[in-house]
Amino acid sequence: MNIGVKIAGVEFKNPVMTASGTFGSGMEYAEMVDLNRLGAVVTKGVAAKAWEGNPTPRVTEVYGGMLNAIGLQNPGVDVFIERDLKFLEDYDTNVIVNVCGHTVEEYCEVVEKLNGTKVSMYEINVSCPNVKEGALAFGQDAKVLEETTKAIKKIAKKPVIMKLSPNVTSIKDMAKAAEAGGADAISLINTLIGMKIDIYKKKFVLANKTGGFSGPAVKPVAVRMVYEAAHAVKIPVIGMGGISTAEDALEFILAGATGVSVGTANFSDPETTLKVIDGMQQYMLKYGVDDINSLIGAVG
Amino acid sequence: MKRKTSAVIKEHKELAKGVYSIILETLLAIEAEPGQFAGVYLRDGSRILMRPISVCDAAGRELRMVYRTAGSGTEELSTYKAGEELEILGMLGKGYDISKLKDKRVLVLGGGIGIPPMLYLAKELKKVGTDVKAVLGYADDQTFLKKDFEAVCDTYVASMDGSTGTKGTVMDAIKENGLEADVLCACGPMPMLKAVKEYAKEHDMEAYISLEERMACGVGACLGCVTKTVKEDPHTHVNNTRICMEGPVFDAKEVEI
Numbered sequence: 389m390n391i392g393v394k395i396a397g398v399e400f401k402n403p404v405m406t407a408s409g410t411f412g413s414g415m416e417y418a419e420m421v422d423l424n425r426l427g428a429v430v431t432k433g434v435a436a437k438a439w440e441g442n443p444t445p446r447v448t449e450v451y452g453g454m455l456n457a458i459g460l461q462n463p464g465v466d467v468f469i470e471r472d473l474k475f476l477e478d479y480d481t482n483v484i485v486n487v488c489g490h491t492v493e494e495y496c497e498v499v500e501k502l503n504g505t506k507v508s509m510y511e512i513n514v515s516c517p518n519v520k521e522g523a524l525a526f527g528q529d530a531k532v533l534e535e536t537t538k539a540i541k542k543i544a545k546k547p548v549i550m551k552l553s554p555n556v557t558s559i560k561d562m563a564k565a566a567e568a569g570g571a572d573a574i575s576l577i578n579t580l581i582g583m584k585i586d587i588y589k590k591k592f593v594l595a596n597k598t599g600g601f602s603g604p605a606v607k608p609v610a611v612r613m614v615y616e617a618a619h620a621v622k623i624p625v626i627g628m629g630g631i632s633t634a635e636d637a638l639e640f641i642l643a644g645a646t647g648v649s650v651g652t653a654n655f656s657d658p659e660t661t662l663k664v665i666d667g668m669q670q671y672m673l674k675y676g677v678d679d680i681n682s683l684i685g686a687v688g
Numbered sequence: 689m690k691r692k693t694s695a696v697i698k699e700h701k702e703l704a705k706g707v708y709s710i711i712l713e714t715l716l717a718i719e720a721e722p723g724q725f726a727g728v729y730l731r732d733g734s735r736i737l738m739r740p741i742s743v744c745d746a747a748g749r750e751l752r753m754v755y756r757t758a759g760s761g762t763e764e765l766s767t768y769k770a771g772e773e774l775e776i777l778g779m780l781g782k783g784y785d786i787s788k789l790k791d792k793r794v795l796v797l798g799g800g801i802g803i804p805p806m807l808y809l810a811k812e813l814k815k816v817g818t819d820v821k822a823v824l825g826y827a828d829d830q831t832f833l834k835k836d837f838e839a840v841c842d843t844y845v846a847s848m849d850g851s852t853g854t855k856g857t858v859m860d861a862i863k864e865n866g867l868e869a870d871v872l873c874a875c876g877p878m879p880m881l882k883a884v885k886e887y888a889k890e891h892d893m894e895a896y897i898s899l900e901e902r903m904a905c906g907v908g909a910c911l912g913c914v915t916k917t918v919k920e921d922p923h924t925h926v927n928n929t930r931i932c933m934e935g936p937v938f939d940a941k942e943v944e945i
């Protein structure tokens with residue numbers, strides 16, 4: 389039985405990875421989760437310099453999910469290389485670094501610094517809803533997305549995954565724009581923009597007013613978008629949004645995803661990724677699937 | 689080692705209106721330090737995040753937590769019965785450094801639902817022979833846990849409505865009783881923590897305070913739970929540090945509240 393997949397030439401021992409921002413750099417969960425078992429660790433967004441992030445409250449629960457407006461607090465790429473990447477070097481798993489920036493130059497600066505490291509791939513976050521200047525702007529206009537992708541591709545020495553925002557009119561157009569810009573893969577969905585109001589205080593629960601909506605409740609939207617995107621492009625797709633079980637992950641694979649990421653569900657159970665891997669294998673055994681690749685996009 | 693585990697509820701009872709005491713049987717109890725907390729998971733699948741609740745006491749394999757019903761999650765928790773299982777993530781956060789407090793005169797201050805975590809601290813300090821006194825601030829005469837504290841150390845009480853002890857806050861009780869100490873350790877509402885920080889500064893005392901913030905992961909991964917710090921924090925090298933990792937107990941001088 390084979391559960392290994394290949395994305396843009398990179399071999400994954402299984403399709404299961406962590407979703408950016410929900411697993412730190414792996415360090416925070418390493419005492420609870422054997423990182424060696426994961427297809428990849430996808431790190432929290434890293435910028436050229438340290439970012440403070442947004443004021444608190446930054447997170448809140450909503451029915452079947454949560455809202456976050458962290459605002460990409462991160463130590464900057466230099467500390468990240470020194471500390472987080474060094475830590476990850478001891479593990480036998482792919483490391484995908486999620487990159488954020490306010491300008492195309494900032495994205496490029498991070499990528500340039502990471503080029504000399506052992507990182508497997510870059511995931512470019514052009515879709516964070518919680519940062520005022522930039523970020524989401526790059527991911528909501530097809531032309532800008534294509535140009536941004538091109539600029540990053542020009543300097544990147546590792547495969548580039550463009551992470552798409554669901555907060556767009558046509559996910560197909562965005563997927564095509566990333567492909568046209570030369571992206572090696574796309575990942576989706578980032579969070580949906582949400583809001584929660586405290587009716588007793590008559591105030592927004594999050595200091596940022598709005599926050600990214602994630603968790604089990606967003607899954608049907610994510611599956612639909614992954615399906616549409618996967619059918620619009622030839623490059624591989626990494627699917628995420630509400631995955632908390634193997635069954636959820638299999639839906640994404642059948643919809644056309646080659647890889648799948650577990651995000652918010654890590655908070656509900658730190659071992660979710662491992663349970664998803666085990667559950668996928670059980671499904672394959674039970675239903676006589678020899679190769680996970682035969683399931684990719686097999687819905688219809 | 690941090691882990692999510694299934695604990696058995698040994699005892700669950702209401703101590704005062706809306707305030708519950710739950711005793712769990714779990715090996716995590718052995719690791720629990722004063723000031724630390726655990727994340728409590730609910731059975732209702734729509735409630736996906738853990739509820740952070742502090743250790744009120746720990747002995748052998750028994751972990752005690754005392755909580756107030758503050759919303760739908762803690763309301764759900766209050767319906768769980770002895771004998772049932774409860775999923776928890778623990779032990780989380782950095783607690784008090786007993787060795788630093790051991791040889792000093794310590795006042796533990798608890799306000800409202802900030803009272804429970806101070807019990808375990810008072811007990812552990814007493815164990816190592818520390819000169820410790822407790823000052824507890826209640827809203828009214830629903831003085832939950834007061835007897836537990838009295839069994840450990842000298843205990844002073846304040847109530848906002850004046851129905852018992854000093855009328856007013858824990859700060860009023862300190863003044864009224866002329867209590868002196870080298871260190872203040874406090875957990876309670878933000879105005880109380882601010883007053884403690886101010887008082888310690890004026891009197892040139894040390895102060896440690898427990899902070900609260902909304903949490904998602906509880907283990908330092910999501911960066912949801914930060915507080916403003918005076919110095920650069922060890923994780924991001926900005927002035928925002930994670931309460932679930934570097935806290936919840938902080939040196940009052942080091943945080944901006």
Ligand SMILES: Cc1cc2nc3c(=O)[nH]c(=O)nc-3n(C[C@H](O)[C@H](O)[C@H](O)COP(=O)(O)OP(=O)(O)OC[C@H]3O[C@@H](n4cnc5c(N)ncnc54)[C@H](O)[C@@H]3O)c2cc1C
Nearest residue numbers: 449739740741742754755756758759760761762900901902
């Ligand atoms: C480190 C720490 C220790 C705590 N210790 C205790 C304790 O010993 N006893 C006790 O009664 N309470 C304690 N609290 C507060 C307790 O976590 C909240 O009252 C509880 O999460 C409310 O959940 P709910 O579902 O009833 O409320 P809801 O308002 O329905 O909860 C919605 C969401 O907001 C979060 N939330 C709401 N209020 C708070 C709050 N004050 N702090 C953090 N998150 C909140 C919930 O966890 C949940 O994710 C502690 C909080 C922290 C951060």
Ligand SMILES: Cc1cc2nc3c(=O)[nH]c(=O)nc-3n(C[C@H](O)[C@H](O)[C@H](O)COP(=O)(O)O)c2cc1C
Nearest residue numbers: 407408409433456513577578602603629630651652
């Ligand atoms: C707390 C939190 C922080 C996140 N931070 C990032 C980030 O830094 N970069 C990014 O591309 N996506 C970030 N995301 C989005 C997730 O990677 C993922 O796309 C989204 O949450 C949907 O998946 P889920 O429902 O499994 O969580 C974050 C999500 C959460 C909940």
Ligand code: FES
Nearest residue numbers: 906908910911932
């Ligand atoms: S709750 Fe996630 S970092 Fe503290």
